[in-house]
Amino acid sequence: xxxxxxxxxxxxxxxxEWACNRCGQSLGxxxxxxxxxxxxxxxxxxxxxxxxxxxxxNFAYNPGWARLVEFYCPGCGxxxxxxxxxxxHPITHxxxxxxxxxxxxxxxxxxGES
Amino acid sequence: xxTNAHSSPEIPEHFxxxxxxxxxxxxxxWLKPEPISPIEQRGMDSLTPGDYEIYDEKLKNILDESxxxxxxxxxxxxxxxxxxxxxxxxxxxxxxxASAGTYLHCVTGCLPVKYVMSQYFPDPTVGVHEGxxxxxxxxxxxxxxxxxxxxxxxxxxxxxxxxxTAALAHQPExxxxxxxxxxxxxxxxxxxxxxxTPIKVGENYRIKRDLLDMMxxxxxxxxxxxxxxTRARVTGADRVRVRMQELARAQGNDFVRGLLRKLVVExxxxxxxxxxxxxxxxxxxxxxxxTIGREPALVRGYLTxxxxxxxxxxxxxxxxxxxxxxxxxxxHIAAAHAAIYIFxxxxxxxxASNGTLAPFDWEVPEGTVLNAAPDAAISNSPPLCCIVMTPxxxxxxxxxxxxxxxxxVGAPNGNMGSEIVFAGTSQYGIAFxxxxxxxxxxxGQGARPDMDGAHAYxxxxxxxxxxxxxxxxxSEYPFLRLFYRLKEDSGGFGMWQGGHGTETxxxxxxxxxxxxxxxxxxSNISVGVGLFxxxxxxxxxxxxxxxxxxxxxxxxxxxxxxxxxVSVARDRTVDGEYLMEHLTRLTRVGQNGDIIxxxxxxxxxxxxxxxxxxxxxxxxxxxxxxxxxTARNIYQxxxxxxxxxxxxxxxxxxxxxxxxxxxxxxMPWDAFIAEWSTKKPDADALKYFGHWPDxxxxxxxxxx
Ligand SMILES: [Zn+2]
Numbered sequence: 001x002x003x004x005x006x007x008x009x010x011x012x013x014x015x016x017e018w019a020c021n022r023c024g025q026s027l028g029x030x031x032x033x034x035x036x037x038x039x040x041x042x043x044x045x046x047x048x049x050x051x052x053x054x055x056x057x058n059f060a061y062n063p064g065w066a067r068l069v070e071f072y073c074p075g076c077g078x079x080x081x082x083x084x085x086x087x088x089h090p091i092t093h094x095x096x097x098x099x100x101x102x103x104x105x106x107x108x109x110x111x112g113e114s
Numbered sequence: 115x116x117t118n119a120h121s122s123p124e125i126p127e128h129f130x131x132x133x134x135x136x137x138x139x140x141x142x143x144w145l146k147p148e149p150i151s152p153i154e155q156r157g158m159d160s161l162t163p164g165d166y167e168i169y170d171e172k173l174k175n176i177l178d179e180s181x182x183x184x185x186x187x188x189x190x191x192x193x194x195x196x197x198x199x200x201x202x203x204x205x206x207x208x209x210x211x212a213s214a215g216t217y218l219h220c221v222t223g224c225l226p227v228k229y230v231m232s233q234y235f236p237d238p239t240v241g242v243h244e245g246x247x248x249x250x251x252x253x254x255x256x257x258x259x260x261x262x263x264x265x266x267x268x269x270x271x272x273x274x275x276x277x278x279t280a281a282l283a284h285q286p287e288x289x290x291x292x293x294x295x296x297x298x299x300x301x302x303x304x305x306x307x308x309x310x311t312p313i314k315v316g317e318n319y320r321i322k323r324d325l326l327d328m329m330x331x332x333x334x335x336x337x338x339x340x341x342x343x344t345r346a347r348v349t350g351a352d353r354v355r356v357r358m359q360e361l362a363r364a365q366g367n368d369f370v371r372g373l374l375r376k377l378v379v380e381x382x383x384x385x386x387x388x389x390x391x392x393x394x395x396x397x398x399x400x401x402x403x404x405t406i407g408r409e410p411a412l413v414r415g416y417l418t419x420x421x422x423x424x425x426x427x428x429x430x431x432x433x434x435x436x437x438x439x440x441x442x443x444x445x446h447i448a449a450a451h452a453a454i455y456i457f458x459x460x461x462x463x464x465x466a467s468n469g470t471l472a473p474f475d476w477e478v479p480e481g482t483v484l485n486a487a488p489d490a491a492i493s494n495s496p497p498l499c500c501i502v503m504t505p506x507x508x509x510x511x512x513x514x515x516x517x518x519x520x521x522x523v524g525a526p527n528g529n530m531g532s533e534i535v536f537a538g539t540s541q542y543g544i545a546f547x548x549x550x551x552x553x554x555x556x557x558g559q560g561a562r563p564d565m566d567g568a569h570a571y572x573x574x575x576x577x578x579x580x581x582x583x584x585x586x587x588x589s590e591y592p593f594l595r596l597f598y599r600l601k602e603d604s605g606g607f608g609m610w611q612g613g614h615g616t617e618t619x620x621x622x623x624x625x626x627x628x629x630x631x632x633x634x635x636x637s638n639i640s641v642g643v644g645l646f647x648x649x650x651x652x653x654x655x656x657x658x659x660x661x662x663x664x665x666x667x668x669x670x671x672x673x674x675x676x677x678x679x680v681s682v683a684r685d686r687t688v689d690g691e692y693l694m695e696h697l698t699r700l701t702r703v704g705q706n707g708d709i710i711x712x713x714x715x716x717x718x719x720x721x722x723x724x725x726x727x728x729x730x731x732x733x734x735x736x737x738x739x740x741x742x743x744t745a746r747n748i749y750q751x752x753x754x755x756x757x758x759x760x761x762x763x764x765x766x767x768x769x770x771x772x773x774x775x776x777x778x779x780x781m782p783w784d785a786f787i788a789e790w791s792t793k794k795p796d797a798d799a800l801k802y803f804g805h806w807p808d809x810x811x812x813x814x815x816x817x818x
Contacts, residue, residue: 003393003516004515004516005393005515005516006510006512006515006516006646007515007609007645007646007647007720008646008647008721008722009548012308030464030536035782035783037783038780038783039776039777039779039780039782040781040782040783040790041779041780041784042789042790045653048649048748049603049634049652049653050608050627050741050743051681052683052684053683055683055692055694056654056694057637057638057655057678057694057695057696058409058653058683058694059641059652059653059655059679059683060652060653061636061637061638061639061653062516062637062638062796064795064796064802065404065638065639065795065796065800066402066639066640068649068766068788070776070780071647072651072776072777072780073629074777074780076773077772077773077775077776077777078403078647078722078724078725079647079723079724079776080646080647081646081647082644082647082648082649082723083400083643084402084403084526084639084640084641084643084650085400085414086402086795086799087790087793087794087795087796088790088791088792088793088794089400089795089807090807091787091790092398092399092400093738094396094398094399094508094512095395095397095512096395096397096398096510097127097393097394097395098393098395098422101393101394101794102393102394104270107645109787112211
């Protein structure tokens with residue numbers, strides 16, 4: 001059974017694999033962080049927002065404090081997630097599902113509020 | 115501190131409060147509802163079919179009416195903007211429902227009531243009697259920061275205590291070391307001004323003049339405002355009291371007790387039922403503030419939300435250590451900031467009751483910035499707690515997406531709490547201290563899975579907050595408002611775009627000087643983020659121009675007087691000294707003719723920018739909500755620059771090329787981590803972060 005966990009992430013409860021919702025590309029085992037199956041880029045905030053002036057404070061974030069870490073689907077290039085992190089800050093393992101309970105529930109009719 | 119020793123059997127069960135150790139780090143435990151007492155059970159059983167549904171609605175009307183009365187009785191602008199609640203509690207302090215306003219006080223309001231019931235109710239030197247009026251603004255006893263003042267009253271009928279009522283609102287002056295109630299320079303609680311433990315300020319339904327004079331004396335920068343707003347709070351609480359007594363007269367005390375307890379019980383049951391249908395798992399989210407007020411500094415909020423069955427454990431381990439600024443908090447303050455989101459999104463349709471929060475457990479390690487020492491300065495705990503609001507929104511969005519509650523998912527709202535604080539003597543010779551609610555109440559809403567966020571949607575601490583009348587300020591205070599508008603490109607980019615925040619500029623006039631300071635963040639790094647590939651809002655620097663020729667230019671009718679922040683800073687058509695700073699700025703003397711620019715953040719974007727409908731991009735461009743640079747470089751839309759007509763094929767080709775470029779530039783995990791993990795932020799960022807990169811405390815803090 002395929003579950004749609006986020007806008008861009010599907011999870012197959014039989015194989016316990018992450019996949020891109022747009023192209024079906026596998027993103028690795030659901031027991032691990034799906035980000036490990038992505039292509040990743042470290043981007044300077046000044047590529048997203050124009051600084052407009054040269055000054056230590058301007059209209060873009062400070063690249064010494066903040067980076068955009070972008071996670072792309074290797075199949076279709078969709079940006080599945082982006083984190084704004086200080087340079088070198090550990091990547092967040094944001095979704096760690098209880099796979100046993102997901103498998104247990106798989107195949108049963110969708111829950112609804114009574 | 116005292117422990118609760120008053121659970122003795124002679125106190126009837128429905129007045130009892132669960133004993134806890136009373137300290138700032140443990141007050142959060144009182145958020146859990148009290149057990150159902152036999153007399154309340156009797157009351158719940160006595161409700162006939164339809165009673166609950168009808169009187170739940172009636173109670174809402176009572177609360178809404180009282181809120182309107184409250185708003186119309188007050189004078190300061192956060193009160194009149196609606197940053198308040200009016201609430202009703204069970205006799206032992208569980209919040210049954212509230213009209214909000216700000217959901218913050220749905221957490222903090224019940225704690226002082228429980229404190230009074232646990233400590234003063236059985237104490238013959240205080241006691242709780244019909245006609246009593248209590249008052250407090252002390253975080254140690256359950257409040258947030260001391261600008262948030264609360265009046266609360268017991269409701270008696272036929273000689274029995276059957277409920278409590280309360281009215282809370284923010285007062286923009288506290289008698290602290292700096293004007294404005296949120297002193298940026300405070301280093302310990304001793305710098306923060308008036309802090310009232312829960313005290314009885316009235317008896318026999320009358321405020322005691324001596325105690326009112328005492329309060330007014332503390333608030334000497336704006337005594338008139340304190341007196342009027344104190345009376346307004348009491349008026350708000352008292353209106354609920356009157357209506358609850360009318361209800362008891364009509365239906366009986368058992369009915370009122372049963373109705374109030376049932377609201378708590380039903381809210382908890384509904385919240386648990388909803389949580390149970392979300393996927394079990396661990397959801398992590400992180401957010402960074404870039405200020406401790408007196409200086410830019412990186413402060414991390416880290417949330418591990420563990421969802422199992424019908425419970426959620428909110429664990430803030432990994433959050434940066436407390437520091438000697440006023441940007442600290444206590445666990446119930448952190449919970450209150452998660453509650454702002456919880457009551458507005460996942461449980462927007464449930465009563466604003468602490469029953470709704472019962473499924474949540476709060477783990478906030480001592481020594482973190484969210485669980486500081488009792489002597490810490492905490493007056494800027496609300497702006498600090500953006501590092502709670504963002505991760506709570508992200509973690510719960512990821513919990514809910516794969517459930518029937520996807521419609522409640524959204525990216526974080528703009529939440530940097532941007533305001534200019536000003537004080538001095540007005541053009542009328544009257545002392546004033548107030549803040550500009552115009553930026554504060556107009557941050558952008560986060561985008562959702564099927565729509566853009568609302569522009570200038572409100573105040574993230576108080577979703578229903580109304581931006582005050584911009585012109586009102588000009589008539590009341592000595593400045594001209596040069597502009598007040600949506601800030602171009604400020605909504606987080608994405609498939610669905612975050613709502614825009616606003617920008618404004620004040621220019622002191624009529625008087626030679628005016629004291630001012632500013633609070634805000636997201637100059638170096640954004641505390642708000644997007645969701646599922648959406649970007650955060652744009653950066654917000656502070657801009658200040660002094661010694662200007664602004665009035666000369668305006669008198670001449672020059673057509674190049676700037677009308678937005680970027681043109682002020684970039685085009686420099688006004689002569690003067692230009693200063694670009696962090697958005698948080700310390701108190702200083704503004705000169706007549708200065709230009710003080712302040713920005714409000716937009717909401718986070720949702721989804722990949724390359725999936726945004728080109729028609730929406732061009733519509734935003736036509737309305738100057740986004741720049742041509744953004745349309746072209748971020749959204750990769752191609753169009754005729756004269757007519758703004760879409761070139762469909764060229765857009766598709768540009769977007770395909772952008773996706774291919776990502777695949778070419780993106781690195782696999784191992785290679786990326788090998789390079790990334792060697793990097794570190796600028797050294798000046800890490801002074802208050804704690805140990806890099808885990809945020810652990812590295813030193814002992816001594817406050818004087
Ligand atoms: Zn894909």
